[in-house]
Amino acid sequence: MNIKCPIRGVALLAPLALLPGAVAATQATPDEDRIRNIVEQMLKQKDKQMNQLEQRVRELEQLTKDQKSEIDQLRAAKPAPAQAAAPAAPSKPATQAAAKPATSPLSKLILPAKKVEAEEDESGPKVGGFFDVTAQTKTGNQQTFNLGVVELDLDRIVESEHFAASAALDWFPYGTDPQVQIGVAFVDFHMYDDAVPVRGRIFQEPGFHLQAGTFDLPFSSDYQFFASKDRLTITPPVTTQRIQGSGINPSNGGFNSTGVRTYGNWNNISYALYWTDSVYDDGTSIGGRIGGFMNNPYRVHRRSDLPIVDGGVSVLFDLDTHEQTRNQVYSADLSFNYGPFRLLNEVLWRNSLQPQVASNGADYGKPSEVGYHVTLIANLQKWLEHDLYAYTRFQQWFPHYDYVVDGDGNAYKVRPIPQLSVGFGYRLNTYLTMKFEYTDSFDQKTAEPDFQTRLGMAQLVATF
Template sequence: MHPRNQRIAIALLSLAAHADVHATAAEDEHIRQIVQGVLKEKDQKIEQLEARIKQLEQERNNSVAVSANPTVAPAGEPAPAPVKTAANAKPEPTVDTKLKALDKKIAALKEAAEANGLQMSGFFDINAKTGNSTDQTFSVGSVELDLDYVHDDHFGASSALVLCGNSSNADYGAPGAVFCGNSGPGALSGGSTMAGIAVALVDYHSFNDRIPPRGRIFNNKGFHIQAGRFDLPFGNDYQNFANKDRITITAPLTTSRMQLGGYNADGIRSYGAWDMFNYSVFWTDALYANDGHTVGGRLGLALGQNTYKIHNANPEGIEIGVSHLSEFDGENRIRNTVYGADLSIGYGMWRLQNEFMLLNAHQQVFLEQDADGNPLPIIIPDPNTSPFGKGHQLGYHSTLTVDLESLSKQPIVAFARYSRWQPSQGLGLDFDGSTVAINDISMLSLGFNYKFSDHLRVKFEYNDSLGTETAERYFDRKLGIAQIVMSF
C-alpha cells in the first residue's frame, strides 16, 4: 500500500476507536443512573415497611397493656359488655354434639380395653312413675356393669354386676321389679339385695371367642360350656332381662310372676348355634326353693333369617322354641315341672313375640305358724294337713313392636303387649310372708321408646290390669312410667 494511503487508514481506525470509547462511557453512565434510581426507590419502600412494623408493634403493646390492666368502671355504672366479633364468637354446643362427643369418649375407652382382650359395657336407668304403691315418683332403677374377657382361643370369662338403687323407698323384701325401679333387673329378687352378681362364669368355647354375659347369646355361631352364675334361656324373654335390651319398660307376667323376675341360678350349662338350630341345657340349684336342684333346657329353630345377627337388630323370619325344666327337692323328689313354648315372627318393621308357660307343682304347700303366729310356707307330703294348695300356674303374653323410623324419619319404636297369669290357688304369700288373696291377672301395656343415640334411650309405658287385681302390697292396677336408660 502507498505510504499516504496507510496514514489515511490509521487515522480512520483511530477515530473509530475513539468514538467507540465515548459511546461505551455514555451507556455506562446511563445504566449507573438507572440502578441508583432503583436502589433509592427500594430504600424508600424499606423505610416505609419499617415504619409500619413499628406502628403495629406499638398497637400490640397497647392492647396487651389494656388487657392486663382493665379499666374499672366507676361505681354505679355498669361495666361495658365485651364486644363479640365474628373472629372470637363460638357456636353454642347442642345436645346432639354433646352426645356425639360422649359417644367418642366411650368408644375410645372400649377400644383401649379390647386391646387387652376385655370388653366392657353397662347401663343405668332412671324412672318416673304416676301414683303407685311405693308412694314415690322418681327412682333410680338398676346399675349394671358387664365384663367379657377372652383369655385365648378357647377360654374366657364373663360377669354382670347389678346394683339396685331402691330410691323408691320400697321395703327390702319387695320383689325385684319394685325394688329396682319398677322395671326389674332380672336375677335380683329383693330380700335386702342392694347389690348382686347377676352373672359370673368361666367359659370354654369354639368357633367364636365372645361370651356375652346376658341377652341374645345365640347371635353368634359357636359351642360353649360354662360354669358359674347365669340367666337361664327359657322361652324368649331371657334376651331382655337387662333394661338396655328391653324395648318395653316392664317385663311380661310370664317373667315377673312365673320366673320370679327372670330365671337365674348357679350351676353349669352348655349352649350353641349352628345354621338354623340353637340349643341350651343346664343343671343348676333349685329355682323355687332353697334346697334341691334343677335340670332343663331349650331347643330353638330359626327359619328365614340370619341366625348370626347383630345384637340390636330386628331380625326378619320366624323363630320357634320349646323349653322345659324339672326342679327336685333335697331328697331328689320332683317338686315342679315347667313347660314353655315361644314363637317370634319378624317382617319389615313389624315384630311379634309370643310366649307360653305352664308350671305344674307336684308337692302341696302347707301353712304352719311360727311363735308369733305368722304363717310359714313349708312343703310336706302329708295330705292330712290343711293344704295351702299346689302352685299350678299358667301364663302367656303376646308383644307387638313396630319400628316407625322408616315412616317418621325418627328412631321411634312403638309397642303393645297383652299378658295373662292364671294361678290355680286363691291364696298366696306376699313379700313379707303374709297370706293374701290372689286372682287371675291380665295386663295391657302400651308405649314407645325414642333412641337419642347408641347410648341414650327414653321409654314411655302405660299399664292397665283391665279390672283384675290381687291384694298384694305392691300391686298397681294402673301405672304410667317414663324411663331413661343410659348405656355405655
C-alpha cells in the same frame, strides 16, 4: 475395432478368477479376520440382549394375567346392584358420613342403646354397664321415683383361643343398706363361635359353648331382655313377673342361678342344657331349650340381625334337697321379624307338686299357674325419621289357686288377670333411651298390696 478389443479381452479373462490359483490369490487378509471376529461378537451380544428382552416380556405377560385374575375375583365378590343406579345425590362431607354408620332398624330393636360401631369388634376386654331411673303413678306404699339396678359389665376379663371369662356386678341402691351382688360371672369354653355375651342373645353364630358360673337361664325367650338396656318395654311380661318371679334375676327378673350350662346351634337348630342351684328355693334345677330359626336367605347374615322366624320349647325341673320334684315348668315361644315389625309370643305353665304354706302353718294349695303374652313392636324410624319405636302387649295370668303366699309368709287373695300395655321408646343418642308405658288390667285385681289396675310409667335408661 481397436477400442472394443480390450473390453472383449477382459470378458474372456474373467472366468479365470474361478481357478484354484485365483482363489488362493484372493484369501482373507489379517485385517479381514479381525473385522469378522468383531462382527461375530457383536451378533452374539445382540442375541443375548434379545433373549433377555424376550424373558422380560414373558414376565410382564404373566404379571398382567395375575392382575387380571385378581380384578376378576374382586368383581365376582362384589354384589350386584339390586336395581338401576339412581341419580347421584349431592355428597356430604366425609366427617358427617362417618358420624352415623348405616344400621338396619331391626338392629336397634335388639339393643336400643348399644353402640353399633362396636358390633364388629368382638375381641379384647370390654367394660360397660347400665342403669335406669323410673317414674310411675303413685299408689299405696310405692315410691314415685325409683333408681333401678346399677350394673357394671366386665366382658372378656380373660380371653384365649378357646376360653373367655365375663362378669356383671349389680348394685342395689334400695333402702338404707345398698348391696352389691354378682348378677353374672362365668368361665366359657367355646368352639367355632367366639362371641360370648354377658347376657342377652346368646345364639348368634354356629358353635359350641360350655360354661360354669352364675348366668341367666335360657328358658323360653324373655331371657334375652332381662337387662333394662335390652328390654324394649319398661315392665317384663307376666310370664317373667309371675311364673319366673321367684327365680329373680338381679337386673330385671327371670331365672338366674349358679351352675353349668352348654349351648350352641348348627344348621338352624339351637339347644341349651343347664344344671344349677334351684331357681325357686333350696335344691337344684335342671332343664333346657330346643329351638329352630330361619334367617333371610337373600341377605348376608350378621350378628346384629334377627332371624325371620325363631321359636322353641323349654322345660325345667326344680328339685328340693331330697331330690324330689317340686316344680315342673314348661314353655313354648315363637317370634316373627319382618321389616320394621317384630311379633313376640310366649306361653308358660308351672305345674307345682308341693303346697305353699303360710307363716301360720295354713296350707294354701299347690301354686300351679299359666301365663302368656303377645307383644308387637314397630320401628317407626322409616316414617318419622327419628329413632322411635312403639309397642303393644296383651297378656293374661291364670293362677290355679285362690291365695298366693309371699316371701314373708303372708297370704293374699288372687284371681285371673288380663292386662293391655301400650308404649313407645325414643333413642335420644348412643347412650340414652327414653321409654313410656301405660298398663290397664280392666279393673281386674288381686289383694296384693302393690298391685295397680292402671299404671303409667316413664323410664330413662343410660348405658356406658
